[in-house]
Amino acid sequence: xxxxxxxxxxxxxxxRKERACxxxxxxxxxSILEFTSIISKLRxxxxxxxxxxxxxxxxxxxxxxxxxxxxxxxxxxxxxxxHFDALLLSxxxxxxxxxxxxxxxxxxxxxxxxxxxxVIHLRDISEGLYSVKSLYYSTLFKDTTKDQISYIVNNYPYxxxxxxxxxxxxxxxTHTIKNGVDIGRAISDERDDMIYLGNMRCTLNVxxxxxxxxxxxxxxxxxxxxxxxxxxxxLYSMRSEEKVDIVLDGHILVDQQITxxxxxxxxxxxxxxxxxxIRSNAVPHNVGFIIxxxxxTKDGKFRNKYATYAPFYQTxxxxxxxxxxxxxxxxxxxSKNR
Numbered sequence: 001x002x003x004x005x006x007x008x009x010x011x012x013x014x015x016r017k018e019r020a021c022x023x024x025x026x027x028x029x030x031s032i033l034e035f036t037s038i039i040s041k042l043r044x045x046x047x048x049x050x051x052x053x054x055x056x057x058x059x060x061x062x063x064x065x066x067x068x069x070x071x072x073x074x075x076x077x078x079x080x081x082x083h084f085d086a087l088l089l090s091x092x093x094x095x096x097x098x099x100x101x102x103x104x105x106x107x108x109x110x111x112x113x114x115x116x117x118x119v120i121h122l123r124d125i126s127e128g129l130y131s132v133k134s135l136y137y138s139t140l141f142k143d144t145t146k147d148q149i150s151y152i153v154n155n156y157p158y159x160x161x162x163x164x165x166x167x168x169x170x171x172x173x174t175h176t177i178k179n180g181v182d183i184g185r186a187i188s189d190e191r192d193d194m195i196y197l198g199n200m201r202c203t204l205n206v207x208x209x210x211x212x213x214x215x216x217x218x219x220x221x222x223x224x225x226x227x228x229x230x231x232x233x234x235l236y237s238m239r240s241e242e243k244v245d246i247v248l249d250g251h252i253l254v255d256q257q258i259t260x261x262x263x264x265x266x267x268x269x270x271x272x273x274x275x276x277x278i279r280s281n282a283v284p285h286n287v288g289f290i291i292x293x294x295x296x297t298k299d300g301k302f303r304n305k306y307a308t309y310a311p312f313y314q315t316x317x318x319x320x321x322x323x324x325x326x327x328x329x330x331x332x333x334x335s336k337n338r
Contacts, residue, residue, distance in 0.1 A: 006030065014027065014028075015049070015061060016180040017179060017180040018059055018061045018177050019059065019060055020056075020059055021035060021051070021059065021060050022056060039051065042062075047062065050177070062180075072167075072197055072198035072203065073205065074195070074197050074204055075204075075205040076204055082298060082300075083293070083295060083296065084206050084207075084294040085114070085115075085291070086116060086118045086120050087107060087108070087116055087291060088119075088266065088289060088307075089107060089120070089121045089268065089289050090124070090250035090268040090269065090271065091123060091272050092271045093124055093125075093126065093270075093275070094126050094148065094155070095126050095142040095147070095151060096127035096139055097320055098272050098275045098315075099127070099320050101320065101323040102323040107310070108157040109159075110310070112328070114291065118163055119162060119164040119165065120166070120211075120213055121165070121166035121167070122169075123168065123170075123171075123172070123215035123250035124169035124171040125183070126172050126175070127139070127140060127171055128170075128171035128174035129143070130143075130174075135276070136277050141320055145179045145181050145183065148183065149190075152183075153190045155325050156194070158191075158193060158327045163194075164194045165195045166184065166194065166195070167201060167202050167215065168184040168215075169199075169200065169250065169251060170251075184199065200215045202214075206294075207300030209245050209246070209300065210302075211244060212248065214247070214248070214249060243261065245264065247264070247265045249266065249267045249268065266292070266307050268289075269289070269311070287312045288310050288311035293308075
């Protein structure tokens with residue numbers, strides 16, 4: 001098939017699931033140079049395509065309109081008062097035998113008692129997928145994309161009046177890479193109370209205040225002082241026109257708060273027990289949630305904030321087997337009929 005006669009629509013559809021580059025070339029009867037040219041053309045059209053690996057082990061997947069690490073922006077409406085309160089969570093990792101649904105339920109109940117009706121969930125709502133050969137495959141009790149979506153839709157806590165805004169992380173991205181499914185969108189389509197903000201990061205506008213919610217990638221470390229280094233480097237690297245008032249970082253797995261360049265950074269701890277993967281990576285690991293209280297000026301600008309960390313010093317063994325679903329009022333999984 002000559003490249004000029006190639007059906008781009010069929011090409012894009014074929015790689016919406018992870019494919020070996022050599023298999024794509026064989027199917028469309030094109031050379032690797034022609035393949036590379038087509039990928040460059042699609043990227044120039046604004047289509048998100050990921051390629052990784054080398055030579056015979058190179059793979060490609062088309063993420064299409066899904067915005068990865070992009071400029072996702074969402075506006076949260078609040079009343080005319082000068083306060084913004086939210087429950088902050090990260091890394092619930094549903095589908096893992098180490099998940100702590102009872103702890104997540106408790107956090108939602110606490111928020112409800114405090115009159116808080118907004119939750120910001122940072123990265124990895126699911127544990128994602130592992131190959132059957134992986135050392136971590138046995139840590140899953142839900143091992144398919146379909147099962148993890150169904151579990152989250154039916155078991156994630158629901159309290160009428162509370163809205164959850166969430167981004168997805170690299171564990172969640174395994175569903176896209178392996179099966180072409182954006183798990184965040186799939187969950188949001190089935191839950192009116194769960195608003196998907198995109199993968200990895202999103203800027204939230206709350207009146208005239210800006211909050212950056214993001215998955216901050218960080219490697220294993222062995223010295224406590226390096227925990228704050230990555231967030232500091234990120235804050236210092238931001239251009240002046242990109243500055244926000246508050247940065248919420250997921251994935252670091254510890255509770256930490258710093259201020260640099262007049263920006264407040266909050267590292268949000270996890271809501272999962274120490275998994276074998278976390279242990280093998282020697283990552284310091286806190287379990288808990290944060291209650292965020294922000295005061296705004298009369299014209300809606302950021303004035304100050306208070307972030308209260310609520311830790312759990314003990315997690316529950318096999319919580320996934322016996323924890324009950326938290327549902328208070330309404331219908332927790334009514335479809336949006338999009």
